[in-house]
Amino acid sequence: MSKKLTSRAEDYSKWYNExxxxxxxxxxxxxxxCMVIKPYGYAIWEKMQAELDRMFKETGHxxxxxxxxxxxxxxxxEEKNAEGFAxxxxxxxxxxxxxxxxxxxxxxxxxxxxxEEELVxxxxxxxxxxxxxxxxxxxxxxxxxxVNQWANVVRWEMRTRLFLRTAEFLWQEGHxxxxxxxxxxxxxxxxxxxxxxxxxxxxAIPVIQGVKTESERFAGAVDTxxxxxxxxxxxxLQAGTSHFLGQNFAKAFDVKYANxxxxxxxxxxxxxxxxxxxxxxxxxxxxxxxxxxLPPNLAPYQVVIVPIYRNDEQFEAISKVAEDxxxxxxxxxxxxxxxxxxxxxxxxxxxxxxxxxxPLRIAIGPKDLENETVELARRDTLSKQTVxxxxxxxxxxxxxxxxxxSLFKRALDYRNNHITKVDDFDSxxxxxxxxxxxxxxxxxxxxETEDKIKELTKATIRCIPLESESEDGVCVYSGNPSKGxxxxxxxx
Amino acid sequence: MSKKLTSRAEDYSKWYNExxxxxxxxxxxxxxxCMVIKPYGYAIWEKMQAELDRMFKETGHxxxxxxxxxxxxxxxxEEKNAEGFAxxxxxxxxxxxxxxxxxxxxxxxxxxxxxEEELVxxxxxxxxxxxxxxxxxxxxxxxxxxVNQWANVVRWEMRTRLFLRTAEFLWQEGHxxxxxxxxxxxxxxxxxxxxxxxxxxxxAIPVIQGVKTESERFAGAVDTxxxxxxxxxxxxLQAGTSHFLGQNFAKAFDVKYANxxxxxxxxxxxxxxxxxxxxxxxxxxxxxxxxxxLPPNLAPYQVVIVPIYRNDEQFEAISKVAEDxxxxxxxxxxxxxxxxxxxxxxxxxxxxxxxxxxPLRIAIGPKDLENETVELARRDTLSKQTVxxxxxxxxxxxxxxxxxxSLFKRALDYRNNHITKVDDFDSxxxxxxxxxxxxxxxxxxxxETEDKIKELTKATIRCIPLESESEDGVCVYSGNPSKGxxxxxxxx
Ligand SMILES: [Zn+2]
Ligand SMILES: [Zn+2]
Numbered sequence: 001m002s003k004k005l006t007s008r009a010e011d012y013s014k015w016y017n018e019x020x021x022x023x024x025x026x027x028x029x030x031x032x033x034c035m036v037i038k039p040y041g042y043a044i045w046e047k048m049q050a051e052l053d054r055m056f057k058e059t060g061h062x063x064x065x066x067x068x069x070x071x072x073x074x075x076x077x078e079e080k081n082a083e084g085f086a087x088x089x090x091x092x093x094x095x096x097x098x099x100x101x102x103x104x105x106x107x108x109x110x111x112x113x114x115x116e117e118e119l120v121x122x123x124x125x126x127x128x129x130x131x132x133x134x135x136x137x138x139x140x141x142x143x144x145x146x147v148n149q150w151a152n153v154v155r156w157e158m159r160t161r162l163f164l165r166t167a168e169f170l171w172q173e174g175h176x177x178x179x180x181x182x183x184x185x186x187x188x189x190x191x192x193x194x195x196x197x198x199x200x201x202x203x204a205i206p207v208i209q210g211v212k213t214e215s216e217r218f219a220g221a222v223d224t225x226x227x228x229x230x231x232x233x234x235x236x237l238q239a240g241t242s243h244f245l246g247q248n249f250a251k252a253f254d255v256k257y258a259n260x261x262x263x264x265x266x267x268x269x270x271x272x273x274x275x276x277x278x279x280x281x282x283x284x285x286x287x288x289x290x291x292x293x294l295p296p297n298l299a300p301y302q303v304v305i306v307p308i309y310r311n312d313e314q315f316e317a318i319s320k321v322a323e324d325x326x327x328x329x330x331x332x333x334x335x336x337x338x339x340x341x342x343x344x345x346x347x348x349x350x351x352x353x354x355x356x357x358x359p360l361r362i363a364i365g366p367k368d369l370e371n372e373t374v375e376l377a378r379r380d381t382l383s384k385q386t387v388x389x390x391x392x393x394x395x396x397x398x399x400x401x402x403x404x405x406s407l408f409k410r411a412l413d414y415r416n417n418h419i420t421k422v423d424d425f426d427s428x429x430x431x432x433x434x435x436x437x438x439x440x441x442x443x444x445x446x447x448e449t450e451d452k453i454k455e456l457t458k459a460t461i462r463c464i465p466l467e468s469e470s471e472d473g474v475c476v477y478s479g480n481p482s483k484g485x486x487x488x489x490x491x492x
Numbered sequence: 493m494s495k496k497l498t499s500r501a502e503d504y505s506k507w508y509n510e511x512x513x514x515x516x517x518x519x520x521x522x523x524x525x526c527m528v529i530k531p532y533g534y535a536i537w538e539k540m541q542a543e544l545d546r547m548f549k550e551t552g553h554x555x556x557x558x559x560x561x562x563x564x565x566x567x568x569x570e571e572k573n574a575e576g577f578a579x580x581x582x583x584x585x586x587x588x589x590x591x592x593x594x595x596x597x598x599x600x601x602x603x604x605x606x607x608e609e610e611l612v613x614x615x616x617x618x619x620x621x622x623x624x625x626x627x628x629x630x631x632x633x634x635x636x637x638x639v640n641q642w643a644n645v646v647r648w649e650m651r652t653r654l655f656l657r658t659a660e661f662l663w664q665e666g667h668x669x670x671x672x673x674x675x676x677x678x679x680x681x682x683x684x685x686x687x688x689x690x691x692x693x694x695x696a697i698p699v700i701q702g703v704k705t706e707s708e709r710f711a712g713a714v715d716t717x718x719x720x721x722x723x724x725x726x727x728x729l730q731a732g733t734s735h736f737l738g739q740n741f742a743k744a745f746d747v748k749y750a751n752x753x754x755x756x757x758x759x760x761x762x763x764x765x766x767x768x769x770x771x772x773x774x775x776x777x778x779x780x781x782x783x784x785x786l787p788p789n790l791a792p793y794q795v796v797i798v799p800i801y802r803n804d805e806q807f808e809a810i811s812k813v814a815e816d817x818x819x820x821x822x823x824x825x826x827x828x829x830x831x832x833x834x835x836x837x838x839x840x841x842x843x844x845x846x847x848x849x850x851p852l853r854i855a856i857g858p859k860d861l862e863n864e865t866v867e868l869a870r871r872d873t874l875s876k877q878t879v880x881x882x883x884x885x886x887x888x889x890x891x892x893x894x895x896x897x898s899l900f901k902r903a904l905d906y907r908n909n910h911i912t913k914v915d916d917f918d919s920x921x922x923x924x925x926x927x928x929x930x931x932x933x934x935x936x937x938x939x940e941t942e943d944k945i946k947e948l949t950k951a952t953i954r955c956i957p958l959e960s961e962s963e964d965g966v967c968v969y970s971g972n973p974s975k976g977x978x979x980x981x982x983x984x
Contacts, residue, residue: 034560066521152644
């Protein structure tokens with residue numbers, strides 16, 4: 001397989017698909033719409049998990065695990081939620097295979113082993129979890145419940161793309177229960193904030209926090225908060241959502257608690273999640289025509305050392321220098337890999353590490369040994385410098401920090417340059433087709449206008465930003481009065 | 493719910509079930525045979541995961557993720573494996589629900605949305621993984637592949653018990669590919685060793701390493717290595733298995749590689765796994781009639797501090813002392829919880845922490861403030877001592893180590909006292925029914941004898957121990973010649 005990628009300018013979508021496969025992040029599997037996450041891709045996901053998990057625990061949450069399957073009768077209990085997911089449910093109907101009498105050596109579903117009640121493979125776990133919480137909650141003393149689950153979920157999507165939209169994906173889903181509406185709303189906002197902090201500081205992806213319109217809301221939610229990012233092709237990507245569920249699930253599953261005065265009331269709920277979709281956001285925010293570009297925080301190894309040698313003696317001398325560097329870097333908690341494979345030439349190694357986005361590459365050759373220097377290359381800028389051996393670990397420590405910040409800055413500049421205020425529908429369409437990005441425009445607040453704009457332009461309202469000022473104006477489409485701007489974009 | 497457990501002597505099985513629920517480890521769910529792992533139980537599982545994951549990585553393995561579903565045609569490719577699991581497969585046949593025309597507000601499976609090929613919910617992932625490895629392997633340069641997956645699997649069991657046997661469970665499954673038979677066998681043994689080290693050193697559970705007989709082997713394996721533990725009721729529990737798969741899966745999925753000379757050969761395979769079943773082993777090895785007993789390595793918190801006070805002033809003075817202790821313990825990487833709930837009395841807190849197996853409990857009352865002491869209670873021995881405040885963190889650090897060792901020692905003594913050499917079948921039956929435990933006896937090496945013994949006594953051959961000496965003898969059942977002893981037991 002050629003390592004050369006299609007360029008983004010040539011075909012952005014093709015570039016993405018090729019990059020995911022060639023950088024060894026993921027690939028399609030034998031199961032329609034399901035991906036295999038390869039070790040290198042999974043190592044990045046593990047870094048995200050570790051940091052998110054730390055942040056969840058720091059904000060008082062604990063992990064638990066609930067069943068993969070949801071009995072149909074529970075699944076349909078919260079009507080809007082059921083309606084929202086019914087069309088994409090994988091359903092288990094049988095619990096046994098048997099030898100196929102017509103085809104020796106083949107199996108078939110045992111017709112006698114039909115389940116009395118079908119089981120839905122969870123597309124999300126509100127139903128099974130609230131059916132469980134019912135038994136955990138009697139009084140205010142049992143609240144709040146602050147639980148998170150790391151799990152796989154299945155949504156039978158027709159058009160799938162690696163990481164961005166897959167039939168099975170990995171995610172975390174927080175499900176909390178509260179005594180008061182105010183507390184649940186506070187939790188919803190807190191977790192949206194945790195997501196924003198994580199995505200910005202850890203993944204170096206700038207996001208806009210906002211609230212979804214009714215039509216973009218999670219099925220079963222009263223309010224959906226979200227973080228929206230902007231990809232390099234000018235399309236938006238919803239990177240995480242946090243839902244205030246009101247008392248919808250408590251009512252569907254009859255979950256009440258007694259307050260301090262002994263009065264019974266339904267419990268208030270939130271749920272919030274991010275998924276392996278974040279991998280897609282990561283790739284499409286930072287990468288370039290040479291491949292993946294990783295923020296140092298997410299790199300499975302932050303530094304790679306490539307030896308350049310003609311004989312064993314040189315290799316050994318270089319290895320000695322490399323081992324010293326490795327030990328110094330590890331003391332600074334910098335992860336480093338010494339690429340001493342003898343099956344690949346240095347040029348091929350350079351190409352692979354570039355494709356896989358290793359933030360810094362050290363090359364050490366015979367000349368470097370003489371001069372007590374190494375060659376240091378930055379993946380993000382593709383620039384090289386010669387560094388004195390004595391200073392290498394200090395230089396690297398500083399550079400890793402600089403790269404992390406500079407990737408964020410670059411993405412932020414791009415994002416800020418691609419929020420365009422628009423006040424008439426012709427400009428709206430023109431900006432959308434030429435420049436892309438977010439369009440900040442007035443909207444009259446109706447579903448009809450939102451639908452019409454989507455139908456005409458494919459742009460949806462990504463969110464009503466939390467930090468928007470109220471500003472009187474008229475709707476960009478209908479001309480009806482509006483109290484403020486919302487953000488439109490085409491989206492993944 | 494009463495906190496008082498049924499005693500082990502009264503009804504061991506009932507004691508276990510009650511303990512799992514009352515100690516907040518897990519509970520049954522609305523889905524037949526599937527459990528909910530509650531936060532306290534999940535926190536213990538997380539500790540196991542973290543340590544195992546570290547050990548896997550230290551031995552050169554990487555994590556990846558493969559699909560939950562296995563298309564039926566792949567599932568049936570390796571015949572023995574398919575045959576072994578066919579009877580317990582949950583099968584997805586449809587990918588959509590729709591409104592039930594006969595029952596308003598209810599859903600039904602959409603008969604139009606039948607899958608062309610049924611999908612098996614993975615009971616184990618050899619099939620889907622070897623179908624993937626096929627594309628990853630061309631030459632010896634691509635080998636070995638050392639991959640592990642943390643995942644949920646489903647085996648439709650008819651009689652389920654929390655942790656020990658559930659329809660869905662959590663596990664890790666390693667799947668490796670090698671160029672030579674010798675290397676694959678070495679890997680199989682290495683990972684069995686990793687499991688033994690983990691279970692003994694980290695979980696304080698002594699195990700015997702051995703090899704399974706043909707009838708107890710993993711479906712599709714050439715050899716199954718295992719670690720066997722002994723529970724307090726004299727029944728054995730298989731705590732982990734590591735399989736040498738030969739070229740069975742490589743042949744079923746046509747996975748060949750070119751060696752250095754360019755010659756094609758099938759790839760050699762291993763797989764190995766441990767699961768949430770380990771939670772069952774943990775509970776049944778160390779716990780007592782008062783509840784869970786946790787080795788310090790696995791305790792979500794190793795120390796709990798309970799304040800005993802009559803007024804706010806006392807509470808504040810005690811809190812100050814507690815905060816100092818907490819800070820000292822955290823400096824020593826000891827996890828500690830300050831139980832300052834004002835909804836429970838100290839006695840109720842003591843009972844809860846005892847039930848939940850917290851290794852050490854500190855109580856601080858007004859008298860302690862005066863004397864600059866605290867009361868320190870050990871969960872494993874239920875003994876108490878008064879400790880001078882100045883020495884508390886040193887004492888605790890030492891004690892935690894001592895508890896970890898003493899739990900192992902206690903379990904090892906019990907285990908060693910329950911391996912009985914037996915040379916005739918009457919003694920075999922008598923020892924099995926009275927003393928229980930492992931019976932070390934000669935076996936003639938045939939399936940028939942093994943089956944017959946199982947039929948007559950319910951005892952199975954747990955393993956042929958790796959460390960057994962060859963010893964000529966005659967089979968305890970058939971009287972036919974035997975080259976060595978094997979271990980029989982009734983088992984979970
Ligand atoms: Zn632009
Ligand atoms: Zn005994």
